[in-house]
Amino acid sequence: MSGPSSMRTPLARVRNLGSSHTGTGDFWRQRVTAVAMALLIIPVIVVVIMLLGRNQAGAAQILGSLPIAVILLLFIIASTWHMKIGMQVVIEDYVQNEKLKIASVMANNFFCFVVALASIYAILKLSSGV
Amino acid sequence: MALSIVHRATGIALYFGTLLLAWWLIAAASGPTAYANVQAFTGSVIGKLIVFGYTWALMHHLLSGIRHFVWDLGYGFKANEREALTWGALVGGISLTILIWIIAYAVGGGR
Numbered sequence: 001m002s003g004p005s006s007m008r009t010p011l012a013r014v015r016n017l018g019s020s021h022t023g024t025g026d027f028w029r030q031r032v033t034a035v036a037m038a039l040l041i042i043p044v045i046v047v048v049i050m051l052l053g054r055n056q057a058g059a060a061q062i063l064g065s066l067p068i069a070v071i072l073l074l075f076i077i078a079s080t081w082h083m084k085i086g087m088q089v090v091i092e093d094y095v096q097n098e099k100l101k102i103a104s105v106m107a108n109n110f111f112c113f114v115v116a117l118a119s120i121y122a123i124l125k126l127s128s129g130v
Numbered sequence: 131m132a133l134s135i136v137h138r139a140t141g142i143a144l145y146f147g148t149l150l151l152a153w154w155l156i157a158a159a160s161g162p163t164a165y166a167n168v169q170a171f172t173g174s175v176i177g178k179l180i181v182f183g184y185t186w187a188l189m190h191h192l193l194s195g196i197r198h199f200v201w202d203l204g205y206g207f208k209a210n211e212r213e214a215l216t217w218g219a220l221v222g223g224i225s226l227t228i229l230i231w232i233i234a235y236a237v238g239g240g241r
């Protein structure tokens with residue numbers, strides 16, 4: 001599309017993309033996930049306080065209930081996505097070496113994905129009661 | 131006030147703090163022994179300090195983030211408004227943290 005034979009002007013090719021070359025997608029998603037967490041934070045704190053001082057059986061029962069599982073799943077998805085974007089911004093700001101930057105961004109993706117998947121799996125396991 | 135770096139620092143702290151959250155959920159799904167290990171850690175002095183720090187980082191990052199939203203919407207750029215937002219996030223973050231811990235002890239302490 002944007003090869004030498006393209007009829008698009010150089011300006012049209014870069015317009016709205018910015019220095020990340022992928023446009024404002026991450027900027028927008030960072031804010032969407034932030035709003036999601038701002039809305040979810042009170043229910044999440046209530047859930048955590050509900051679990052204080054309980055043993056595993058009591059905690060598992062609470063965490064396995066449908067509304068609480070959904071609240072936590074939403075919060076986990078929003079937070080891991082948000083922190084992936086946030087840490088990438090930090091890496092891109094401070095890591096100057098290109099190879100190290102790519103490795104760091106990749107490690108960031110792995111970290112956030114592992115945290116997300118492990119937490120989601122744990123909640124689904126608690127919900128299914130196995 | 132150089133608070134934007136605190137927003138970033140609390141964000142990085144929360145990033146690694148999610149490991150604790152993930153560990154806690156995995157332990158709850160794993161069984162009584164694993165869960166008791168988490169409780170032993172969060173009940174220790176160091177564990178409590180970390181969770182307290184995590185609570186503050188979360189509350190500060192939340193309020194500081196709302197401050198960024200105000201700016202995104204095009205408000206709060208005057209010097210006095212910037213000062214007010216900054217102090218609001220700083221004082222609000224500490225106040226909410228203490229409030230949450232008071233409620234946590236009042237509700238969970240008796241169990």
